[in-house]
Amino acid sequence: MIQFRDVHYQVKDKQILTAINFAISTGEAVTIVGPSGSGKSTILKLLAKIISPSSGSIEVNEQNISTLPSASYRQQVSYCFQQPVLFGKNVRDNFQFVYDIRAKEYYENHVLETLASLDLKPEILDQEIADLSGGEKQRVALARNTIFMPQVLLLDEVTTGLDLTTKSLILDWLADLNAKQNVTIIKVTHEEDEIAASTRLLEVNEGRLTENGK
Amino acid sequence: MENNLAVTPATLVITFALVIFAMVISYKQELGLTKDIAWGITRAIVQLTIVGYFLKYIFNVNNISLTLAMVVIIILNAAWNSSKRSNGLPNSLLISILAMTLATSVCLVVLIASGSLKLVPSQIVPITGMIASNAMVASGLSYRSMDSLFRDQHQQVLEKLALGATPFQATKTIIQEAIKTGMAPTIDSSKTLGLVSLPGMMSGLIFAGVDPVKAIGYQIMVTFMLLATTSLSSITVVYLGYKQYYNDEEQLVR
Ligand SMILES: Nc1ncnc2c1ncn2[C@@H]1O[C@H](COP(=O)(O)OP(=O)(O)OP(=O)(O)O)[C@@H](O)[C@H]1O
Numbered sequence: 001m002i003q004f005r006d007v008h009y010q011v012k013d014k015q016i017l018t019a020i021n022f023a024i025s026t027g028e029a030v031t032i033v034g035p036s037g038s039g040k041s042t043i044l045k046l047l048a049k050i051i052s053p054s055s056g057s058i059e060v061n062e063q064n065i066s067t068l069p070s071a072s073y074r075q076q077v078s079y080c081f082q083q084p085v086l087f088g089k090n091v092r093d094n095f096q097f098v099y100d101i102r103a104k105e106y107y108e109n110h111v112l113e114t115l116a117s118l119d120l121k122p123e124i125l126d127q128e129i130a131d132l133s134g135g136e137k138q139r140v141a142l143a144r145n146t147i148f149m150p151q152v153l154l155l156d157e158v159t160t161g162l163d164l165t166t167k168s169l170i171l172d173w174l175a176d177l178n179a180k181q182n183v184t185i186i187k188v189t190h191e192e193d194e195i196a197a198s199t200r201l202l203e204v205n206e207g208r209l210t211e212n213g214k
Numbered sequence: 215m216e217n218n219l220a221v222t223p224a225t226l227v228i229t230f231a232l233v234i235f236a237m238v239i240s241y242k243q244e245l246g247l248t249k250d251i252a253w254g255i256t257r258a259i260v261q262l263t264i265v266g267y268f269l270k271y272i273f274n275v276n277n278i279s280l281t282l283a284m285v286v287i288i289i290l291n292a293a294w295n296s297s298k299r300s301n302g303l304p305n306s307l308l309i310s311i312l313a314m315t316l317a318t319s320v321c322l323v324v325l326i327a328s329g330s331l332k333l334v335p336s337q338i339v340p341i342t343g344m345i346a347s348n349a350m351v352a353s354g355l356s357y358r359s360m361d362s363l364f365r366d367q368h369q370q371v372l373e374k375l376a377l378g379a380t381p382f383q384a385t386k387t388i389i390q391e392a393i394k395t396g397m398a399p400t401i402d403s404s405k406t407l408g409l410v411s412l413p414g415m416m417s418g419l420i421f422a423g424v425d426p427v428k429a430i431g432y433q434i435m436v437t438f439m440l441l442a443t444t445s446l447s448s449i450t451v452v453y454l455g456y457k458q459y460y461n462d463e464e465q466l467v468r
């Protein structure tokens with residue numbers, strides 16, 4: 001259960017979000033739409049606790065997230081950036097990292113399963129970051145967010161610029177997570193077909209929520 | 215170490231003539247350095263004269279509190295200079311003071327306790343200067359490297375935080391790199407000691423007529439000390455400094 005209560009966000013004098021109110025139940029799949037610069041990514045970053053509201057509050061399971069320990073909260077409400085950046089030398093380093101920060105031993109079999117579910121081959125683990133294609137990078141980033149399955153997945157235009165096959169692969173994969181593992185999914189997109197297929201829509205215009213429903 | 219070391223007035227006059235020569239060349243060739251050279255030598259003469267008489271006074275008085283006051287002044291100066299390299303990091307002056315104090319006091323205590331150094335100003339003041347200036351350079355390098363790494367790896371750090379890393383986990387590679395950068399010059403120069411240059415302290419002792427083998431003993435001690443100093447000061451500023459890039463909600467704020 002996610003609840004935005006009168007959330008405002010401003011940087012210096014610039015008002016970026018104004019009076020945002022909405023609630024999302026556990027297991028829902030929500031699509032956020034709106035013109036470029038309207039504040040969609042900002043909403044996801046607020047929810048991921050990458051930034052904090054200037055006023056108002058964000059609650060998850062009835063707790064104000066500003067009072068929750070950030071690192072463990074972010075492991076449960078996992079944000080995948082618009083144009084994600086991989087780190088380290090090769091792809092494996094990225095998966096190693098999500099184990100390391102949880103003080104868990106790296107378990108490659110599980111990583112390989114996740115990669116396979118996104119149609120990525122085992123060899124990709126040894127590939128250098130710079131050599132990956134855009135679609136591969138995007139899928140590795142998604143795998144990185146879901147090796148340890150979060151309760152909420154925040155996806156910022158993860159299908160933008162991908163070919164149709166990769167795009168529908170990712171969408172099916174997400175639908176699967178949502179249906180079988182009850183992961184709440186909130187995604188931002190500009191893609192017409194995704195918008196048409198979505199079950200619930202939030203529309204943002206110039207920092208205000210202008211539609212909340214379908 | 216009483217000896218007959220002295221610079222004759224004739225030497226000073228002749229070397230000064232060489233400086234004038236350099237200024238004339240700079241003027242004729244329009245290098246635009248004439249003013250800089252003049253300013254440089256004026257400052258050198260004035261500062262060194264003052265320091266010379268000041269040290270002579272302090273050495274003569276040989277008073278512990280005066281010596282310690284001198285140590286404090288050196289530390290504060292070094293800290294001030296090192297913190298200027300941090301690009302306006304909050305609390306950097308405080309962090310630098312802590313780092314300089316830690317590095318200097320650990321080394322001084324060890325040297326005094328082990329009997330290599332006596333609590334007299336003519337030994338404490340120059341050694342403190344040597345330690346503090348190395349700590350200053352090392353910590354300044356660490357600050358600067360940390361800041362540029364945070365800038366270059368901004369998005370990476372954000373991704374790591376978003377994956378649920380603590381600030382320390384998200385910054386670990388930056389921390390390691392910044393400490394290495396701070397210590398690198400000291401480590402590099404310790405590798406070429408005696409081969410490329412005879413370091414200042416050793417040269418000075420040999421110049422003053424001390425047996426080179428004894429002088430080397432001192433130099434080895436100084437090398438140990440400088441390695442300890444640079445690591446202590448770099449580690450301190452980086453470990454305390456990286457936290458200033460985050461707020462208490464573990465968000466990257468710089
Ligand atoms: N830290 C910041 N400082 C200044 N302005 C900011 C900051 N963060 C966001 N903005 C501004 O807030 C507005 C909303 O940004 P946001 O990234 O949320 O847009 P968006 O809806 O995701 O757009 P797009 O579809 O292009 O990704 C933009 O005008 C952006 O320039």
Ligand SMILES: [Mg+2]
Pocket residue numbers: 040041042082156
């Ligand atoms: Mg965006």
